[in-house]
Amino acid sequence: MNFKTDRAKVLGLGSAKSGADHWFGERLKSVALIPLTIIFVLIIAPLIGSDHASVVASFENPLISISSILFFLVTFKHLEEGLQVVIEDYVHSKGILLFLIIFNKLFCWTFGLAAVFAILKITFAG
Amino acid sequence: MSKRVKGNRPLSPHLTIYRPQMSSISSILVRISGVSLALGFILVTSWLLAASTSIKYFDCINDMLTSWFGLIILTGSVWALCYHSLGGIRHLIWDMGFGFDLKTADRMGWIVILGSFVLTFVVIFYSGALS
Numbered sequence: 493m494n495f496k497t498d499r500a501k502v503l504g505l506g507s508a509k510s511g512a513d514h515w516f517g518e519r520l521k522s523v524a525l526i527p528l529t530i531i532f533v534l535i536i537a538p539l540i541g542s543d544h545a546s547v548v549a550s551f552e553n554p555l556i557s558i559s560s561i562l563f564f565l566v567t568f569k570h571l572e573e574g575l576q577v578v579i580e581d582y583v584h585s586k587g588i589l590l591f592l593i594i595f596n597k598l599f600c601w602t603f604g605l606a607a608v609f610a611i612l613k614i615t616f617a618g
Numbered sequence: 619m620s621k622r623v624k625g626n627r628p629l630s631p632h633l634t635i636y637r638p639q640m641s642s643i644s645s646i647l648v649r650i651s652g653v654s655l656a657l658g659f660i661l662v663t664s665w666l667l668a669a670s671t672s673i674k675y676f677d678c679i680n681d682m683l684t685s686w687f688g689l690i691i692l693t694g695s696v697w698a699l700c701y702h703s704l705g706g707i708r709h710l711i712w713d714m715g716f717g718f719d720l721k722t723a724d725r726m727g728w729i730v731i732l733g734s735f736v737l738t739f740v741v742i743f744y745s746g747a748l749s
Contacts, residue, residue, distance in 0.1 A: 519713060522706050529703055536662070537745035540692065541684045544676045547669045567659065574652050599656075603663045610666035617670075 568604030648705035658695030701734035
């Protein structure tokens with residue numbers, strides 16, 4: 493038998509636990525992405541369409557490879573969080589919602605890590 | 619919770635009843651451009667993976683990206699990136715509590731839309747694709 497009062501049962505069960513952290517983290521990543529995106533576009537835009545040797549040569553510069561890795565990590569985390577908000581807003585069936593949220597995380601982590609792996613491999617192995 | 623909300627209760631008026639406004643259209647475009655950027659990043663990641671694998675794979679992806687169809691998708695991705703960045707900055711300004719009056723909100727909407735096209739052109743020009 494539960495002798496707790498109704499008030500004691502719900503105490504601490506409100507929404508105000510980690511929401512503010514989550515919200516702030518999303519904004520923090522957005523702000524970080526402003527300079528990172530500019531740097532990434534400056535690096536990548538001239539490389540698209542150029543030959544294999546010059547792409548490999550650019551990533552030999554540690555500044556370029558590190559800032560690209562940073563960009564991809566923050567971008568795919570930001571993409572994951574953004575897509576999750578969109579999914580939660582428009583999908584109302586619980587099963588599909590769960591499936592899409594898991595799929596979204598899997599997708600973002602896979603591609604994010606693939607990008608980081610590729611950059612590291614180009615940097616170290618050419 | 620969703621079970622309790624269902625039933626025959628009236629919905630507050632939203633999309634179907636409001637006239638499209640600068641603030642609503644420019645805001646939903648941030649979302650649409652963000653979601654479509656997922657495709658752009660699949661392409662860039664594949665490009666990097668191919669570059670790390672072999673020259674053969676790289677040439678294959680490179681040919682795809684520089685075909686007319688690839689260039690359309692790349693240009694669209696660049697526009698989406700520019701729009702999402704500018705629109706995102708506008709949302710950050712709103713999050714800090716500024717720019718809520720109609721005139722400023724409208725003006726920021728136009729800056730985001732026109733700015734995204736200007737930035738797209740600047741990036742394409744910088745990339746050397748036009749020369």
